[in-house]
Amino acid sequence: MYVPAHFNEARKDVLHALIAQNPFGTLITHGTSGLDANHIPFEVAPEEGEFGVLHAHVARNNSLWQDVANGDEVLVVFRAGDAYISPTWYPSKHETHRQVPTWNYVVVHAHGRITIRDDEKYVRGVVARLTRTHEAGQPRPWKMGDAPSEYIDTMLKAIVxxxxEITRLVGKSKLSQNKDACDIEGAAEALKENGNDRIADAMLEHAPHKQ
Structure with missing residues (x-):
């Protein structure tokens, strides 16, 4: 990924937090069937290894787990928001007309080595943790114990x-850091008016540093 210095995000804690907040990743592999991409919810364990470990599961009917070998290099892409930026949102455009459209976004690329874990204990743990995390905000959180044990056992046998193991983390936060503060603020306010608070707030975090 092309990452100009002013868009680089290298802090591990920030990148781990972005993954945790945006856990639905795109797993890119190059196995026996060629290039493939699968869209999977991940759990990140920052304390495991030097750069952290990602845990997930796929359907047993998905050929992914048979197409790759333990130790194969893979890439997981996590998207943390994006937005089109119109040049008309920059105050300086109306003075100099020297602005063009662009797209702002935040992404994390997790490079790593994959291991297939076809064992019930591992899968049960992954499913239980993912469930606890994503059910936490529900009025009455669902838990695995709510379903008959034989049903859960059958479902777990159907996944792998x-x-x-993450070997390299690459983060890119393209948030108009190469623009003047007034232009960052102008574009961010326009985004807010269009309902994209996520990228707008991220841009405004950088605006004070341009004063």
Whole structure:
């Protein structure tokens, strides 16, 4: 990924937080069937290994787990928001007319080595943790114990675990850092008016540093 210095985000804690907040990743592999991409919810364990470990699962009917070998290099892409930026939103455009459209976004690329975990204990743990995390905000959180144990056992046999040791983290926060503060603020306010608070707030975090 092309990452100009002013868009680079290298802080591990920030990148781990972005993954945790945006856990639905795109897993890119190059196995025996060629290039493939699968869209999977991940759990990140920052304390495991030097750069953290990703845990996930796929359907047993998904050929992914048979197309790759343990130790194969893979890439997981996590998107943390994006937005089109119109040049008309920059105050300086109306003075100099020297602005063009662009797209702002925040992404994390997790490079790593994959291990297939086809064992019930691992899969049960992944499913239980993912469930606890994503049910936490529900009025009455669902838990695995709410379903008959034989039903859960059958469902777990239908999935295979994936463990990815992260070997490199690359983060890119393209948030108009190469623009003047007034232009960052102008574009951010326009985004807010269009309902994209996420990228707008991220841009405004950088505006004070341009004063």
């Amino acid at each position: 675990g994936l463990e990815i």
